[in-house]
Amino acid sequence: MKSRGISTGLAAAVTLLMSSTSSFAVTEISWWHAMTGANNEVVETLSKEFNESQSDYKVVPVFKGTYPETLNAGIAAFRAKQAPDIIQVFDVGTGVMMAAEGAVKPVAEVLSEGGATFDKSQYLPGIVAYYSKPDGTMLSFPYNSSSPILYYNKDIFQKAGLDVDNPPKTWPEVWEAAKKIKTSGAAPCGYTSTWLTWIHLENFAAWNNLPYGTNENGLAGLDVNLEINAPLYVKHFQEIADLAKEGVFRYGGRTSEAKQIFLAGECGILTESSGGLGDIVKSGMNYGIGQLPYEPEAEGAPQNTIPGGASLWVFGGKSDEKYKGIAAFFNFLSSPEIQARLHQVSGYLPVTLKAYEETKASGFYEKNPGRETPITQMMGKAPTENSRGVRLVNLPQVRDIENEEFEKMLAGQQTAQQALDSAVSRGNAAIKQAIGQ
């Protein structure tokens, strides 16, 4: 039995070898990504479906670890002249990739050279703007985009005597609700949030139409002076610091750790990425979704939110054959059926307008209230100078600095004014150094 198994295995290997040598016309396209769990399955399925849909190209997805690890692997591979064809880079890595002119090939070019018609108007404007050069050239393909929203635990709301069908819309309303949750004993803590930097600084700026930094938040030029110590930011963070002291706000960590606190039923309200929906659905919690709260004192708020998530970048210096394949693959990815499915399964945003309209027409949003929120938030208004996004060559580093200052503030070692002043001066110095000044 055993030897027969081996010999059949050997035969299979030989045929495989022969078939792969005989069919050398197939162009392989490597795709490095950072998707785990259910999202990893989506990557595998998509590649498989694409490979089966035609016979000229074969997309080979490779999992490379977390977002930063994948970016680093890509950079190291590029330096060793072994770069993959496609790499998935998270939102904060966008500035890093954009600064690497010559290393990457703009997706707009790949698509048009590959013979695929590229019509920018088909894509959601907020997302495309974020991944484009100041002159409008789309640089990377938006694969998974998300937007921060508010989640609340309906059972806790009921116990605290809050309106279950109307989640708080502004920050003062959130604070009120959170205090009530705590004082009524409905839950040990009222409010928590993942990603303070992404939600409470970058999106806070866009949503309330406040500048995050000079030079259109870095979209118009590399040299940026941070402006996150303006009065409204200070007010907002002082309120959070005060709530933290009373135990109404609880800090979970720098990335998405706070989701666990919410899932454990310890806090009644959470602000988190729409991409985090999967885990909340899976937990079986009686949850509700609301739009990201805004600051009523800000003029023109709410404006629009900015996308998070990741996009696909194409490395330069590859063969034309490969670029054609990549163009075909991106074309496949942006087809309405694929996009609509991705959106409905994962909670990530659809990238094309058609996919959005199809999902809408299918009655998905009526059956799943709140699922349209991240899209309407981002599309509601035409973006302003303040709300197209934040782009810094060293955004990961600046976020680290901001997080460190927040942690000292939440520990009661400094006020919000001190924390934000210090984040601005340290952040500015880091930006200057990164752009070589």
Add this chain to the structure above:
Amino acid sequence: MTKVGGQKDHPVPRAIFPNKVLPYLLLAPQLAITAIFFYWPASQALYQSMLREDPFGLSTQFVGLANFRHVLADPNYLHSFQVTIIFAVATAVFAMVPALYLAVMADKVVRGRGIYRTLLIWPYAVAPAIAGMLWLFLFNPSIGTIAVMLRSLGISWDPLLNGPQAMILVVAAAAWKQISYNFLFFVAGLQAIPKSLVEAASIDGAGETKRFWTIIFPLLAPTSFFLLVINTVYAFFDTFGIIHAVTGGGPGKATETLVYKVYNDGFVNLILGESAAQSVILMVIVIALTAVQFRYVERRVHYG
């Protein structure tokens, strides 16, 4: 075999290889490994520490020692140095004292000695990142078993925001993992102490405590010195996994050790030149520690 070791009249003859090439061939694999995995990366780090370049290596500029000047003038680097010293001293103390205590106790056990020893050596087999996760779970403010107990005792346990508490947590995790290693060496050291000395002391009427401090402890000095150096090196360089898993260097920069800063500046912030300069500084520290070990520990302390 018996011919070499067993004869009394002749001094032990030196082993001589008749073949001139074979010794080099036998050494070659180890030399190759040393060259490829130690010397080559070290020289690369030295070279990179004098460059300033963008992450993709598209533009490179030779800046001499500017990276070192910048790193050494950075208050964050000096802070990280301080954190590392506190961390290393605390880890070494908390890894060695319990290990010594356990070794002395295990040495007294007559029955089931092997079982005790095996159980005590076990944690050493746990990978640093996993050890970190274990401690993280136990002390996680919202789901940790021990965190709940601490809170019911009235201690406001929040290592996510409280720097000293975060430090206690990483020290505990790092030390716990190293206790086994130290235990092993202390047990060996205890076995090397001639029983006659201890017996003579007890005949002279020395109590257990006195025997320990006047006989056993001084005779363990070489082992302790050796372990002190090893534990310091461990705390300096081998605890990245634990810190990465438990605190990520936070809150603030409360647990950002030198090694963690190398990683953070190089791989998260992508400032490659300065990160390389920091690793070169670390390399100098290791060389210094090794030199200290050879000079003072290996030569001056007498074994057995």
